[in-house]
Amino acid sequence: MTDSEGSDSISRADVQHVANLARLALSAEEEERFQHQLSAVFEHFQKLSALDTEQIPPTAQVIPLKNVMRPDTVEPSLAEQDVLANAPDREGDQFRVRAILDF
Amino acid sequence: MATAVTEKYRTVIGLEFHVQLLTESKMFCACSAQYAANPPNTVVCPVCLGLPGALPVINEKVIECIVMTGMALNSQIPEFAKFDRKNYPYPDLPKGYQISQFDLPFCIEGHLTLDEEDGGRTIGITRVHQEEDTAKSTHVTAASGERYSLVDFNRSGVPLMEVVTEPDIASPEEAAAFGRKLRQIVRYLGISTGNMEDGAMRCDANISVWPADAPLGDIKVEVKNMNSFRAVERALYFEQERQTRILESGNDTRVTETRGWVETSGETVSQRTKEEAHDYRYFPEPDLPPLQLSREWIEGVREKLPELPAAKKERFMAEFDLSDYDASLLTQSRDLADYFEAASAGAKNAKAVANWMSRNLLQRLNESGSEIGDCKISPDALAEMILMIESGAISNRMAQEVFDQMFDTGKSAKVIVKEQGLAQISDEDELAGIVATVIAENPAAVQDFNQGKKRAIGFLVGQVMKATRGKANPGIVNQKLQEALRQD
Amino acid sequence: MNLSTLTVHEAQDLLGRGETTSVELTEAVLARIEAVDETVKAYVTVTVEQARAQAQAADARRAQDGADAPPLLGIPAAIKDVINTKGVRTTCSSRMLENYIPPYDATVMQKLNAQGSVLVGKTNMDEFAMGSSTEHSAFFTTRNPWDTDRVPGGSSGGSAAAVAADEAVFSLGSDTGGSIRQPAALCGVVGMKPTYGRVSRYGLVAFASSLDQIGPFTKDVTDCAIVLEAICGQDPKDATSAPEVVPAWREAMKQDVRGLRIGVPREYFGEGTDPAVEESVREAIDQMMALGVEVEDVSLPHTDHALATYYIIAPAEASANLARYDGIRYGHAAQDAESMWEAYSRTRGEGFGSEVKRRILVGTHALSSGYYDAYYLKAQKVRTLIAADFQQAFEWVDAIVSPTSATVAFKIGERIDDPISMYLSDLYTLPGNVAGLPGISLPCGLADGLPIGLQFVGKPFEESTLLRLAFAYEQASGVRYTPALA
């Protein structure tokens, strides 16, 4: 967020940064459109800042379950032909991707 | 590094270990965790392939392994723990996030004390938490020059435990010693092979060097890709020197970065600086309810905890009167210690067992590059051999020969002695006859003896041994010679 | 009689008495699809061959089972295309999964298959369940059978329209912020979101994991109870599924409602609510009173903050849930990319539609370094307050009653360019998701010939109470809502 756009609005650079984090290619037109839409959405979210939640614990899950675990036993895996059936690209029994370079 | 330079600076090292856990099934699904033993992409399911709609379920054994490790590392086991998503898109991470633990891990605030010979310092353990392993990618350059990668998801979702230390480690040697100690513990617990070479245990190290008289700065260099503890030591030594040189230059140009250890060239190279670092966007894993382990559950795990190396060593020293050195040596691994205790029970002479193990057995194992588990001599067989020495059935000298044959063939001492007629001659009448013959045949030596050259008896003993091809019981030979010579 | 208009229990009766067969019933439904789906566009995939084979198998099984036949044996069902069906394309109405054929069945499909129900097809939806109109489907917009210029609601618009148009006897949808109840209301059918944890999410393609829940669309409340009994129950494959026993709802719903107390939240009426909708709902409440139900005013003071809370939490979870679409193991993959990262980003840029991208961006931003506390953590805390509002209300009343949606079905294109006005269509449903509560919507009248939805929201795992209220109202009103589709 840049000051020039107001403290709650989203800059073009914010959109690009977030799109990069999410590995999402956007066109210039999309960047612009999302900048406006996100600004409106995040402005609406400002509503929450008026609430005093200092003493309120967060809720991540609504169901009061705990300690749900499975025993360490092996069950059959997927049938071989099912594993690669949807692969856009493969070589033998492996998935093929463009060269994975270290960062 | 020159001493003067060393005193001018201090090195601050913190370590992170990823330890693969030995479970039957994966962390969040029921696929076999035997990823390497199976052809690529054959132990995968909707969960570990990250198919749309699949959900994780926690493997209870993994939690047990981690809590057990926490106990062995003197950690607190908080009442409440939860899982979080660590977001980073990468081809080897099928969900695009790793299920890990962010702010509420299973174990916190532990410590581990190094052995005396490693400096004996206590290193703080920040946390022990759960993670899942990634898929394995292989890089290919085709004949055409085209470069691409192949991905095998068998390893995806194999359980990992991460152990993070405080930045308490002060030297590369200490870092390696800590790693070995941790490996010893996970092996004692039976929860990991702890092998660095095949990636079952991986080490990342944060290291920074600072002027000894100034407060610490906030630059951190993370070193990765070390495949052995020797590599850990070498990489950190390289990095310590590199950073010291930069400080010596008077212009600190260091940045927080990740550097990879290159074994072949013996140096670290920059991989990534902080500007490009990930924003992991951790948040609580909504697919997994949190864990609130009951006292009962935790005590149940504590009961499964085996005797750990430090306690075992103390006990061996007290119970068997072993030296610090022998006790350390024999508690290196649980298998070795178990072997020692089993052999001692049979031989009723722990010191003799300790001696045979430390002087002979471990040396032979070392030479052959094998483990105690591969040893052809059973603890009972070693005990039997020691009892035979004590009964005089074989001499100590012959025992060396018998031991080597036992090690090579796995035959028992009794069988070897019988097959090769190696039994010690302890029959007094038989030896008296041989002694008489030797005295008769060596009048010069007898004369020397009678003239006061007491050493001449050694020559005569040698002659008796020669005549019996070493099988004579040296004690009885000595006694018979003394008797015979006095009669002369 | 046209067999395609039957409810589940009517079909059960005929099948049980041998007066029809599953093959006949299935053929009638397939014929109906053939006749009207060109107009309604409820289906992404119609599984004609599989449906015929399953219908035959069902008839054979009925001959064996006789009176022991399970309630859904041989009944044609439509499944929202977000639920995995083994061997049957499951697209989430996204280019990303346009050709994706799952190698496994969702747990709910295993349950339906075990009963021998007949899969007639996979229904259209807003892409990855993000939307309230099905206009965000990558393929086409589903039409409201009551007025084909209008939306059926969403995101489970296809499943709602299919049941309303007699293109399926019942269907399944998923509800993250109202995606079952709102389209049920707009299409004039019964739709229920069970308590979070009631139905296994295993095999439901995740949108927002802590909010998503599968539930039924049916032609009446009795059917709702029947389908609910079939799909609920704890699943070892879903660690968040609840161990609570599954009651015999079909019996439980018949229990008298006299003495039950329902709360009318003052925040759910007035400004923003279509007066015709409000009037119908108030009339329904009066009718409940006449049945002996006590009506109380209640307050849910954080209602005004529910929208922001929901639209932070759901996109945040979604941003992680949708990270797996990378074009490596399945789904769309960009062609001719120079590098791995280019392939990654372009795959996602090409595969996702606008609404999905928008929510991924919102969620990523809300979780990102420096913003987490202000948005995500804040929303989680307000989530606590919203849940507490309901808890407090439930100390006085057994259920909350309200309109399901503030308006009747809106025109196609009317809200598509204004995300916030679109988000407002879920204002009365999404607090239930935020708090994990069960909710049911059933028709309670028409305004300008378009259905109005009445919603009951209940305590966790008290679906019985909701079914009792809904069944009592349905019996009392005696109206069957059927669109006059050609």
Ligand SMILES: [Mg+2]
């Ligand atoms: Mg880690």
Ligand SMILES: [Zn+2]
């Ligand atoms: Zn698996």
